[in-house]
Amino acid sequence: MYFAKELLEKSSEMRKKWEDEVRKTVAKWPDQKERWSTVSDLEIKRLYGPEDIKDMDFARDIGYPGQFPYLRGNQVTGYRGKYWTFRMFSGMGSAKDTNERWHLLLKQGQTGLSTAFDFPTLMGYDTDSPKARGECGKCGVAIDTLEDFMVLVDGIPMDQITTSMTINPPATALWAMYCAAAQIKGVPLTKIGGTIQNDMLKEFIAQKTLMCPPEPSVKLISDTVEFGTKHVPRWNTISISGYHIREAGSTAVQELAFTIRDGVEYAEDVIKRKGLQVDEFAPRLSFFFNSHIDFFEEIAKLRAARRLWAKLMRDRFKAKDPRSWWMRFHTQTAGCSLTAQQPYNNVVRTATEALAAVLGGTQSLHTNSLDEVWCLPSDHAVQIALRTQQLIAEETGAANTVDPLAGSYFVEALTNEMEEKSWEYIEKIDDMGGMVAAIEKGFPQLEIADAAYKYQNQIDAGEKIMIGVNKYVTEDKGEIPFLEIDDSVEEQQIERLSAVRRKRDGKAVKKSLDDLKAACKKGENVMPYCIEAVKNLVSVQEICDVYREVFGEYRDPGLY
Amino acid sequence: MADRKLRVMVAKPGLDGHDRGARVLARCFRDAGFEVIYTGCHQTPEQIAASAIQEDVDLVGLSCLSGAHKYLFPKVVELLREQGADDITVIGGGIIPDQDLKSMHDAGLKAIFVPGATLDSILDWIRTNVKPR
Numbered sequence: 001m002y003f004a005k006e007l008l009e010k011s012s013e014m015r016k017k018w019e020d021e022v023r024k025t026v027a028k029w030p031d032q033k034e035r036w037s038t039v040s041d042l043e044i045k046r047l048y049g050p051e052d053i054k055d056m057d058f059a060r061d062i063g064y065p066g067q068f069p070y071l072r073g074n075q076v077t078g079y080r081g082k083y084w085t086f087r088m089f090s091g092m093g094s095a096k097d098t099n100e101r102w103h104l105l106l107k108q109g110q111t112g113l114s115t116a117f118d119f120p121t122l123m124g125y126d127t128d129s130p131k132a133r134g135e136c137g138k139c140g141v142a143i144d145t146l147e148d149f150m151v152l153v154d155g156i157p158m159d160q161i162t163t164s165m166t167i168n169p170p171a172t173a174l175w176a177m178y179c180a181a182a183q184i185k186g187v188p189l190t191k192i193g194g195t196i197q198n199d200m201l202k203e204f205i206a207q208k209t210l211m212c213p214p215e216p217s218v219k220l221i222s223d224t225v226e227f228g229t230k231h232v233p234r235w236n237t238i239s240i241s242g243y244h245i246r247e248a249g250s251t252a253v254q255e256l257a258f259t260i261r262d263g264v265e266y267a268e269d270v271i272k273r274k275g276l277q278v279d280e281f282a283p284r285l286s287f288f289f290n291s292h293i294d295f296f297e298e299i300a301k302l303r304a305a306r307r308l309w310a311k312l313m314r315d316r317f318k319a320k321d322p323r324s325w326w327m328r329f330h331t332q333t334a335g336c337s338l339t340a341q342q343p344y345n346n347v348v349r350t351a352t353e354a355l356a357a358v359l360g361g362t363q364s365l366h367t368n369s370l371d372e373v374w375c376l377p378s379d380h381a382v383q384i385a386l387r388t389q390q391l392i393a394e395e396t397g398a399a400n401t402v403d404p405l406a407g408s409y410f411v412e413a414l415t416n417e418m419e420e421k422s423w424e425y426i427e428k429i430d431d432m433g434g435m436v437a438a439i440e441k442g443f444p445q446l447e448i449a450d451a452a453y454k455y456q457n458q459i460d461a462g463e464k465i466m467i468g469v470n471k472y473v474t475e476d477k478g479e480i481p482f483l484e485i486d487d488s489v490e491e492q493q494i495e496r497l498s499a500v501r502r503k504r505d506g507k508a509v510k511k512s513l514d515d516l517k518a519a520c521k522k523g524e525n526v527m528p529y530c531i532e533a534v535k536n537l538v539s540v541q542e543i544c545d546v547y548r549e550v551f552g553e554y555r556d557p558g559l560y
Numbered sequence: 561m562a563d564r565k566l567r568v569m570v571a572k573p574g575l576d577g578h579d580r581g582a583r584v585l586a587r588c589f590r591d592a593g594f595e596v597i598y599t600g601c602h603q604t605p606e607q608i609a610a611s612a613i614q615e616d617v618d619l620v621g622l623s624c625l626s627g628a629h630k631y632l633f634p635k636v637v638e639l640l641r642e643q644g645a646d647d648i649t650v651i652g653g654g655i656i657p658d659q660d661l662k663s664m665h666d667a668g669l670k671a672i673f674v675p676g677a678t679l680d681s682i683l684d685w686i687r688t689n690v691k692p693r
Contacts (some may be wrong), residue, residue, distance in 0.1 A: 119575035119626055123602070131604065134631030135575055208577030208601045249580050336580070340655075340675035373675060374655060375627070449583050456584045460678045467678045482657060486625070558600025560570075560583035560590075 001055040011050045015529055021092050022046070039294035039464065040251035041454065042417070048409035054188060056412065061307070065402045068213070068314070070305040071359040074326040079400030083111075083359075083393045085364040087164060088386055089241020089329065091116030091140035092376045093489045098141040103155065104379065108386055113156065113194075114164040114366060116140030116376075117174070122209050124170040124544030127493040136490035139376070140166075141208040144497045144541075149177040150184070159187045163194040164239070164330070164364075171198035172220055173543040174287030176530035179232065193234035195286055195330075198224055199241045201262040201435055205444045207244035214436045216551035218349075220526065225266070226274045227279045227527035236286040239264060239330065246290035247336045255290060256418060258435075258444050260308055263287070264426070265435040267317060282324035285482045291357040292334040293349055299405060300414035302360025305329065308419055324493045330364035331357035338373045342468035343480050345369040351388050358398050359405055365389055373478050378483045391414030419444045445559045451503075487505035497539070504537040512536045514545060564692040569617040571608045572600040573636060576626035581653060585621060588679045594686075609639035612648055619690045621630035622652040622669075629656055641668070649690050653677065655686055 003011075037043045045052075051272040056062065063069060066076035075081065088105055090113075091098045102113055117140040120132035126144045127136045136142050144150055167174045175196045182192045185553070200217035203209045211217070221238060228237035242259035250258070263285060265398070270276055289305065291298045309327035313319040331352035338346040347370050354367045367385040369377030377385065393399055405411040432438045439445070465471050512533035518530045533543060572579055579601050586598040591615045597615050599608060612620050620640075623635055633652045640648050652664060653673035664672050670689065673682055 043594075119628070125575070131575065134628040138627040203577075208579055210577070210602065247578075249584070252594045310640070374657060421564060449587065452580055453584050453587045456588075456679060460680060470678075556577075556579075556600035556602060558598045560586040560598050 002054055003050050004057060008050055008239050009052060015049060015051070029034035037291055038252070038297040039455075040253065040297060040451070040518050041458070042251070044299065048413050050409065052409050052413040053416070056416070060144065061416075062266045062406060062412070068322070068325060069310040070114050071307045071327060071405040072305050072406055073289065073308070074328060078361070079358075079393070080402075084362050084389075085112040085162070085330075086110050086386060086389045087112035087114045087262050087364050087366055088382060089114040089166065089332065089366045089491050090377070090382065091118070093137040093141065093485050094493060095141055095143060095148040097137070097158075097489075099152055099154050101379075101382075105382070105386065106161075108383060109390060110386060112162050112164065112364065114268045115152075115166060117165075118142045118166055119498040121170070121174075121540055122167065124173070124211050124541055124547075125540040126539050127490065127496060128497055129541060130305070134490075136493050142210045142493050143174065143177070143490070144493070144539045145537050146177050146180055147500050147537065148175075148496070149181050149534075152304045153178075153181050153185075158182045158185060158189040164197075165194065166197045168197055168200055168203050168207075168209045169217070169547075170540050170544050171196045172224060172526050172530045173534065173540045174257070175224060175235075175237075176527065176534045179531050189232045190234070192232065195236040195239050196224065197241060197288070199238055199262065201265060201439065202244050202259070204439045204554075205245055205258060205262075206248035206250070206448060210556060212547055212551040214439055216303065217554075218266065218436065218549070219523075220547070221266060221325060221352060222270045222273050222410075223525045223527055225270045225281050225284075225526055226276065228284060228300065229276060233284075236284050236328075237285045239288045240266065241288040243288050243290045243332055246292060246334065248448050249336075249455060250448040251451050252292065252294070253418060253421040254425065254444070254447055254451060255502070256301050256305055256308070257422035258289065259289070260305065260312065260422065261426050261429045264312060264316070266355075269435070271317075276403070278319045279324050280311070282313060282319055283321060283326070285483050286302050287327055287329035289329055289331050289362075289486070290334050291353040291360070291362075293337040293353060295352060295356045296411060296414055296541050298353065298356040299360045300411055302329070302331070302357065302362065303403075303411075303415045303417035306361070307415075308422060318352070328363050330366070331360070332366040333357070333368045335368055335372060338368060338370075339466055339468050340373045342429065342474065342476070343370050345372065345468055346373070347384060347388070350385060351392070354388055355392055355396070355398060358392055371482070372479070375482045378481055380481075402529050442559045446495040449560055500537055500539075508536040509533075509538050509542070512538050513542060515545065517550060520546060565678055565693055566619065566686070566690060567592045567597070567615065567617040568584065568619045568621065568686070569597045569608075569612050569615060570593045570621050570623065571603055571612075571636075572601045572623055573605055573608055573630045573632040574624055575602060575624060576624055576628065577601050578625040579623070582623040585623070585653075585679070585682065588683065592683050593606070593634065605635035605639055609637050609643060612640065612644050613643060616693075617648060619649045619686060622650065624654045627655065627660070629654060630660060630663070632670055633664060633684070637668035643658050647693055651685075653682075
């Protein structure tokens with residue numbers, strides 16, 4: 001029991017008195033609304049007290065930072081030794097444009113890099129593919145071959161700075177480029193650090209960056225985990241992501257549960273397919289969550305995430321190494337919480353969400369720019385977003401003490417609720433035969449669709465508020481400058497690519513692709529073949545076409 | 561045939577996977593009593609035009625959040641026109657900046673819905689402007 005019997009008795013007595021007062025008060029001044037709930041529509045009580053957390057066990061459920069179950073964080077000293085990594089997701093236009101933005105951010109105090117690729121790159125198409133028309137450089141940087149990649153990392157000390165790459169179906173190709181670029185610059189693979197997102201299950205569930213069917217997609221991921229474990233020990237070969245699940249309209253609980261269950265699926269596959277011991281690779285599994293606008297719900301979700309994963313790793317996977325128990329995660333503020341209307345209000349939303357991520361103990365953070373509803377962030381907007389993090393770290397005092405909200409009746413009760421409701425989903429998906437099976441049934445997709453539809457109806461009915469959208473609406477559109485990616489970027493990139501195609505060694509290209517195809521057919525690890533291929537200037541699409549040919553193509557079933 | 565249900569296709573052209581809006585609308589149209597065909601993500605304009613004709617729809621609603629609407633939306637209208645199906649109404653939605661609205665209308669998009677549009681406002685527009693063909 002968390003509290004002494006005497007305290008609970010006293011509390012219960014005092015609570016009755018308070019409840020009497022509440023009845024009298026609401027008779028005169030009724031509550032503004034009948035039901036109060038989070039943005040995920042989880043009902044919240046008027047007040048939380050000792051009775052809401054009385055069944056907790058301090059040592060089992062809360063404990064200390066750096067100790068199981070890591071509710072209070074992985075780091076013994078919280079943010080005192082090191083703030084979270086200020087990692088702004090950025091990429092635009094050409095490799096040169098993006099490299100310039102990276103240097104600007106580093107000059108302004110960013111501490112890690114994070115790469116946004118354009119849609120053709122994300123989907124494994126080259127800029128000159130008919131499918132890529134009109135998309136080049138629009139949502140991120142266009143990378144076709146290693147030549148582009150060398151420009152991207154020009155002047156970046158690859159042995160000192162960690163780089164995250166949001167790339168999924170073509171993750172092997174882009175990671176191979178990073179490895180090859182490091183080797184060309186004389187940095188050994190053991191010295192490079194960073195993350196590839198490389199989480200395909202959430203693509204089927206939510207983000208829809210699709211290429212091959214689920215089974216071979218998971219196989220390619222296990223290849224990277226194996227290769228990283230053996231050759232690139234400082235690399236996080238997967239970032240198991242809830243972010244996109246949430247953006248697709250899920251609740252906080254769905255985000256947490258589906259993400260963690262995805263993690264279970266990957267870990268099981270690596271153990272089964274590659275024969276690795278859990279403690280060999282689990283310490284490099286990383287996670288990525290959303291920080292939405294409901295302040296306490298997000299803090300509770302992030303705290304619960306660490307406790308859930310620690311329990312799963314220790315009890316289900318029998319991991320012995322405490323580093324396997326750690327859930328290390330990056331957080332991004334919620335793009336879907338931002339509004340096109342009155343865009344300067346987005347600065348306030350992002351700051352609130354960033355503070356929640358910090359109070360939830362994130363280890364890395366991206367803060368959205370005020371203009372991101374409309375376009376890629378301008379230099380000015382991205383600076384405000386970065387300064388938001390620096391301000392939280394260095395002015396607000398939020399980082400002074402570790403896990404400052406621990407012990408709050410409300411926060412602990414909500415954390416418990418997040419965890420309990422997630423277990424229900426996890427068990428349900430276990431019963432379906434795992435996440436791949438659940439995806440094939442459309443289960444997570446439709447659960448999210450339900451939540452998204454419900455939320456939109458609540459917005460339309462004014463039950464949930466978005467300032468500037470359904471309340472305090474103004475005619476003033478709050479004009480902001482837009483960063484536009486000129487269509488000439490596409491023309492120039494196509495020229496660059498055709499120049500590469502002309503000058504490269506055709507025989508070496510063909511051999512690389514034949515070798516890769518043979519490896520795919522034999523079920524060998526593709527990574528060494530990808531590194532060889534990219535060094536021979538094989539393009540992203542050429543590698544992905546091999547995957548499409550050998551493993552088949554997956555089409556969005558269009559569930560709604 | 562005047563009472564025939566409206567046949568509506570919700571389509572996602574291009575490589576953009578942001579389908580939250582498209583799926584919410586597909587559901588909204590279904591609940592409003594329309595017959596709904598949702599293409600799923602990653603359709604080429606050619607695929608969309610072909611399915612719209614094959615499915616004999618009255619309306620195509622395009623959704624794009626990647627910034628590629630400037631190429632993709634007019635292309636769908638153009639392909640329908642080329643194939644003699646210019647009586648299929650085409651509307652669009654997504655992140656469409658103000659400065660692009662005129663070129664979208666000039667290209668033959670009958671309406672563009674931008675962030676903040678309510679489901680009801682979209683339904684009202686359709687009920688007023690689109691009749692079963």
